[in-house]
Amino acid sequence: MPETAASAAPPGGGFAETIRSEYPLLIGLGSAAFFLASGSWLANTAGNPLVFALTFIWLFVTVLWSAISVVRHADCLAVKCGEPYGTLILTLSAIAIEVMMISAAMLHGANNPTLARDMMFAVIMIALNGLVGLSLLLGGLRHHEQHYNLQGTSAYLNTIMTLAVLGLVLPNFTTSMSGPNLSIVQEAFLIVMSLALYGIFLLLQTKSYSAHFMEFGNVGASADAGDHHHVTVRSTTFHVVLLFLYLIAVVVLAEKFAIPLDNAVERFRIPQAFAGAIVAALVLAPEALSGIKAAMRNQLQRSVNILQGSVLASIGLTIPAVLTIGMVTHRPVTLGMEGGNLPLLLLTLAVSVVTFASGKTSVLHGCIHLLLFAVFLLLIFSP
Numbered sequence: 256m257p258e259t260a261a262s263a264a265p266p267g268g269g270f271a272e273t274i275r276s277e278y279p280l281l282i283g284l285g286s287a288a289f290f291l292a293s294g295s296w297l298a299n300t301a302g303n304p305l306v307f308a309l310t311f312i313w314l315f316v317t318v319l320w321s322a323i324s325v326v327r328h329a330d331c332l333a334v335k336c337g338e339p340y341g342t343l344i345l346t347l348s349a350i351a352i353e354v355m356m357i358s359a360a361m362l363h364g365a366n367n368p369t370l371a372r373d374m375m376f377a378v379i380m381i382a383l384n385g386l387v388g389l390s391l392l393l394g395g396l397r398h399h400e401q402h403y404n405l406q407g408t409s410a411y412l413n414t415i416m417t418l419a420v421l422g423l424v425l426p427n428f429t430t431s432m433s434g435p436n437l438s439i440v441q442e443a444f445l446i447v448m449s450l451a452l453y454g455i456f457l458l459l460q461t462k463s464y465s466a467h468f469m470e471f472g473n474v475g476a477s478a479d480a481g482d483h484h485h486v487t488v489r490s491t492t493f494h495v496v497l498l499f500l501y502l503i504a505v506v507v508l509a510e511k512f513a514i515p516l517d518n519a520v521e522r523f524r525i526p527q528a529f530a531g532a533i534v535a536a537l538v539l540a541p542e543a544l545s546g547i548k549a550a551m552r553n554q555l556q557r558s559v560n561i562l563q564g565s566v567l568a569s570i571g572l573t574i575p576a577v578l579t580i581g582m583v584t585h586r587p588v589t590l591g592m593e594g595g596n597l598p599l600l601l602l603t604l605a606v607s608v609v610t611f612a613s614g615k616t617s618v619l620h621g622c623i624h625l626l627l628f629a630v631f632l633l634l635i636f637s638p
Contacts, residue, residue: 283317346565424592424601425591
């Protein structure tokens with residue numbers, strides 16, 4: 256049982272060991288305090304290429320480091336709670352970071368109506384194609400065919416397809432507003448529908464049908480324990496408090512990171528889609544490590560729970576968040592996919608259904624998803 260693994264883990268040392276293990280928090284909060292106190296200095300760094308580059312790297316690394324620490328403490332809570340709650344905590348922690356970063360970017364400077372759409376699309380492409388493809392490829396090379404719980408994966412994909420099409424495809428075909436936009440009534444309906452559907456999914460995942468999201472024969476419990484055997488688990492209060500402190504650092508730093516990111520887009524004419532991909536990569540980096548490691552340990556169900564759960568939470572929670580922010584701040588939000596990204600999204604959803612339709616996967620499935628990920632990268636720079 257995961258609880259046994261948690262109790263068997265070393266309890267951790269005293270204050271000195273806590274400082275050694277949690278020094279990223281000092282760096283994160285210190286960096287946040289510095290940039291909060293610097294006022295308009297950050298916006299003025301765009302005129303000095305060297306200072307601008309160093310500041311961009313500093314913020315990028317610090318946000319990523321703090322995000323990984325958030326997931327580390329979520330992972331410890333996962334050990335204590337077991338599956339499927341463990342993966343759920345991990346996923347919601349990462350998606351909370353995504354929502355905060357998108358909100359900070361939306362509220363900074365000039366309005367960019369396609370920012371949230373680009374970030375969500377990037378999350379879908381990176382997770383469902385890049386990370387799933389890499390997981391299936393590496394897992395297939397090591398274990399040949401890999402098995403998973405078909406019922407749980409089908410539930411993920413059904414919900415992902417519904418929310419993705421209604422949120423990112425349907426706005427292209429509505430006629431109440433010009434362009435790929437929704438009216439106020441349509442936005443309100445989408446907010447309520449997305450939250451309700453995601454809430455129903457979570458209720459089924461954690462209560463009535465929790466067995467559908469575990470390895471066959473309840474192997475998921477022992478596998479989960481093995482997956483966390485290097486984690487030092489302390490009290491629940493300790494991990495909850497540290498998780499929220501790291502989240503505070505991420506919120507402040509993400510807001511500041513939006514400034515050089517916007518400056519980079521404007522100054523160097525970087526495609527806006529590439530900026531969305533950077534943020535998506537930041538959000539998914541911690542979960543990417545967990546998902547790929549799980550696949551290589553032949554724990555494909557856990558990998559599926561992490562990667563597909565990230566996509567579902569991203570769509571189900573980010574769409575309501577950005578639409579609500581748009582309503583409150585009177586900023587237009589464009590959700591409909593355009594150009595070559597629209598058929599690529601639909602193809603990704605279709606290929607995902609085929610990949611996870613038989614209860615087992617192979618190296619070929621991984622190669623196909625990686626090909627679609629390569630197309631995503633191509634379309635960023637050559638639309």
